[in-house]
Structures are given as C-alpha cells and as structure tokens.
Amino acid sequence: MSDTHNAAICADAWADYRALTTRVGVDVRQVTGTDPWVATALLEEIWGTKPVEAALLVALEHGGGYAVVAVDARAEPAADRPNTGEHLVVGAAAGFFATPLGVALHSHVAGVRPGLGRPGIGRALKLHQRAWCLDRGVTEVTWTFDPLVSRNAHINIVRLGAQIDEYLVDFYGNMPDGINAGQGSDRALVRWHLDRPYVSDSAELPASHAGAAPVLVVAPDGSPQANPTSASAAVTLAIPRDIEGLRATNPAQASAWRTALRDAMAPLLGDGWRVTGFEPQTGYLVERPTS
Secondary structure (H helix, E strand, C coil): CCHHHHHHHHHHHHHHHHHHHHHHCEEEEECCCCHHHHHHHHHHHHHCCCCCCHHHHHHHHHCCCEEEEEEECCCCCCCCCCCCCCCCEEEEEEEEEECCCCCEEEEEEEEECCCCCCCCHHHHHHHHHHHHHHHCCCCEEEEEECCCCHHHHHHHHHHCCCEEEEEECCCCCCCCCCCCCCCCCCEEEEEEECCCCCCCCCCCCCCCCCCCEEEEEECCCCCEEECCCCCCCEEEECCCCCHHHHHHHCHHHHHHHHHHHHHHHHHHHHCCCEEEEEECCCEEEEECCCC
C-alpha cells in the first residue's frame, strides 16, 4: 500500500468518525487526568463489576495502547465538576496490540452509559478506534461479543462490516456480573478489516437472503426451535430480539437459547462456513464455503 493511498484511507476514516460524532454529539479522546477512574466507574455501572481497573487504563495509555473515553459534547460540564470544564463521560473503551504484531489491535472492552437514548455512541467509539489504528499502521481490530445480543450483531456485521472468525464456547468461564451471571460466556470473535469502507446510516443495506434454509428459528412461545440440517448452501440462525430482557424475565429460556445457538453455529464455523449477514427477524445468514 502506497503512502498516498494509506493517507487517503486514514483521512476517510477520520472523516467517517467526525461525521458521526458531530451528529451524535460526542467527542472521543485518550484518557487523561481522572478519566481512568471515571471510565472504570462507568464500566462497573454497566456490568455490575469492574471489567478493567483504572490502573490498567493508565498503563495502557502510557504504553501507547488504546484507552479512551467518549464525552458529551452537547451538555454543560458535569455538575460535580462545574469549574473544570469537564463534560459527562458517556462511554469508554480499551484495547491492546495483538498478533500479528504491528497489524492488529484487540479491543477488550467498550461500553456506553445506559439510558441516554442517543444511538450511535458505541459506533463513534469504534470509528475512533478505526481511525486511531490506521494512523499507526494497524489494519485489523478483533474483539469478542455475545452472539445472542441482536443489536451488537447488527452493528458488528452489518454496519461495521466485521466478520466472525470463531465461536468461542464459554470463553471467559463463569462471569458473576450483572449481565452474564448464570448464562455462560460464549463469544463470537470478530475481525474488522479497517481499510474497508464504513456503511453509513444513509447507505442502502444489502437485502437478506430469502432462499436460505431456517435451521434455527424462534418458536411461537419464544423458545429456540432447531430444524433438520439442510443441504442448502446458506442457512439462517435466529436469535431473540432482546436476550437481555429475556434473561431477566425467563432465564431458563435464555439459557436454552445459549445452548441452541452454540449447537447450531459452532459446528458450521468449525467446518469453514462464513457468517455473511444479519437481520433481526431471521438472524444470522451463514453460507457454505465455495472452495
């Protein structure tokens, strides 16, 4: 890749970031001052436990890693800091360089303050991460997400264009936090190739593949229903529209969904099938390898 081409990709990435943050009304910056403590308190509020310690964010930032907060650019400075000019922290993210060295960053944690009613803050964090990485010659970001969470699947696969590399069974072991307790910690590992174009909200998204065989569907009572494995070259794997709500109201059914998706998706990905799309109604589109 020529220096000119690389500079153009970086410029486009920062333009994508600024267009979204202007619309959403946030700024993303590397942590400074008291940010690490504010960020860890926010992440603890989201998860019910601390996924990272403030000291780790300090060390990441000092060592050149990725440790950022998103701050509200519209509101007045936070009431508890009226004389500092500090705005409310509405999101935080942290990551570390991974193998292949010089090529990849692993994004370990990212979270957005709940209840804001401001969609787009999570994507603003990711677009900042993309531009920040490209400035440093890093062209891939990996992270894990719970494949049962529909909104994250949509953002990761459809909006960001990341691809699922692996289905990781109970990856983090028992997680006694407020989100994952008692539900296992299966994760999908995604890889985001940063030099690919970002799909903005105004862009027309590709239509779902109506001809795919529905291997996993939502039964009338909301439970998972597995259909016989099809000889089709493409299948769909449905998930609940709101697994987080289901975990609160019907944890047994939510746990059944964990098992059902694991049993359906893990073998397909292990055999080389690729997740090529996601649609809230029908779920994941998974296609057989062509060679």
